[in-house]
Amino acid sequence: MSGLLTEAFLSSLLTGAIVAAIPMLLAGLGEQMSEKAGVLNIGIEGMMLMGAYLGFFVAYETSSLWMGFLGGMLGGALVAVVMAVLCVWLGLNQIVIGIGLTLGAEGLTALLHHFQFSRTYPRLPAPERLDIPGLTDLPVIGPSLFGRHLIVYLAVLAVIVLAALYRRTNLGMTLRAAGERPAALDVAGGNVLGIRVVAVLFTGAMAGLGGAYLANIGAGLFIPFMTGGAGFIGIVLAMLARGRPLWVLIGALIFGAALSLTTALQVAGSNIPTDVIQMLPFAAVMLVLVLFGRRAKLPSALAASYERGAR
């Protein structure tokens, strides 16, 4: 195996980990805000798919990746509007609606793809990378960590911004109150439904951005069902992160590295059966759940709809 541990290969391993981690990071950060506000957003997979579709569509039509990312955020937010109306305002079951939204988005995006792209399968050009002077030239880690598209750095920046928002701002405290003690927030003059709606829309936008990244950077095209459960992994990451964005980032990187490692082991000609190798990412999730699952701290009012005066 050592024969394959070249700079190019290790660099590719790291690259693969980051490419795989970013969509899950964005989805996980979005889900985290929703959960903080007391909304369990199971529909995040559907929001990612809609973001992937609309993100690709806009990028392709405008020849602009950035417009595509905006389109992706809009696509995710559009699905989130349905979630907000049905679950926050009308108080319907969040799990049932979330599953329905995912299935609906799967069908709708596959249908749209069929009519628009299934005869031509257009692809976007390779994304431009932003090289950070001095760092990109570092061996092995340089090109992988410091030669990425700008959106990757912005995703990491979002971790810092959200961590500051949750810890140091009134908005962060209000979000926590909406998830922990919505009645208390209401009594204190806070708008429980309003803050939950904002959180759900933010989740949709972040998930949509993750989907757009997957389509525009990760694949260069849209394929039906292409998110392949990345949104659900985002939910797991958010639940295990105990409200901390940095832990979402670490979890996404661990899962991304596990995914990338499956390729590395196979390419290295490992004698471990492929089926076992393919289990690694999921085994990693199971291991993390076993080790840290019991320590997961979820908001008291998570998945419970809020109605003023209701007991």
Next chain:
Amino acid sequence: MKNLLISTALSVALGATAAFAAEVDTIAVLTPEQGSDYGWNQQGVEAAKAAGEATGVEVIVAEGLGYGDVRAPMRELAAEGADLLIAHASGYNTAGPEIAAETGVPVAIVDSPDALQDGLVADYTLSGHEGAYLAGRLAAKMTTTGTVGIVVSGEPPSWNSQSAGFAEGVHAEDPDVKILYSVIGPAAYSDAAGGNRVTTSVIAAGADIIFGQGNGSSFGMIQAVESNKATDGSDVLFIDVIGDKSELDKGHLLTSVVWDMTPVYTAMIEDLKNDEFGTHGYEISLKNDSVKLIKTPQVDEEAWAAVMDLRDQIIAGDITVEPKFDAEAVRSLVTVSE
């Protein structure tokens, strides 16, 4: 009187034969993805239509059914009067025999050669291993880095046999060429991002020609091939399977091992009519062009001529390429590094 008796006996005999032969008016083909994917699904749908036209049978196309439970659409198609259900995905080979037993409508499935049931279940585990072998010979002739890659989105028997055929072709041409092998994920047929990620890794490990089998994920592989340079700075080339993506090509498609399933579906319909359905499997081969390589502008003329000569030798029986359907056989043929 004697003539009358003979003609009566003949009439009864012929009538009895006709009574046993099944009437086939309508067949249905069920595919997991849209029949416009330039690959497995499109070839299946187009072959069913061509077979229907050749035999005067109506064809119902049920496409984009996904990889989950297809029992409901199968029941619906059986109720609509389909005389044969072609379940065109390895993921359907559990539901297929169940629905055949439940409705009495014959079902054709893939990747289950042991599941034959007389008159009820047939298997068409096809293999383009002869074509893949030729693709391997071509790849070994054209690689500049001395390393080629095989990327697959799953390990169904048909793909294993092509992966093995490709690896055998590479070895036969040049035993020193390294073959890297990677599976994207468990049944990652539509994982385009995974296809891109894995192919990028394989290219970074030195491969400059990728033999890709992936349905929707193939497009991610192609994106990676177009976006990355080989480790020696040359362009990376892609070898596709089953369908013909040459009209989407941006100068990186080396060839494709194209399948034509029309003879298979036509034979199935004939077997149904002759009461022989479910008694044997089906195959495609270089002999009748149901397996063939396509020539693209990226192919070196001299290499192509040599490969076509090899094709003739396979057809003549001078070279034998045996299908190997299990994943272990594939792994035994790829490069294990020290």
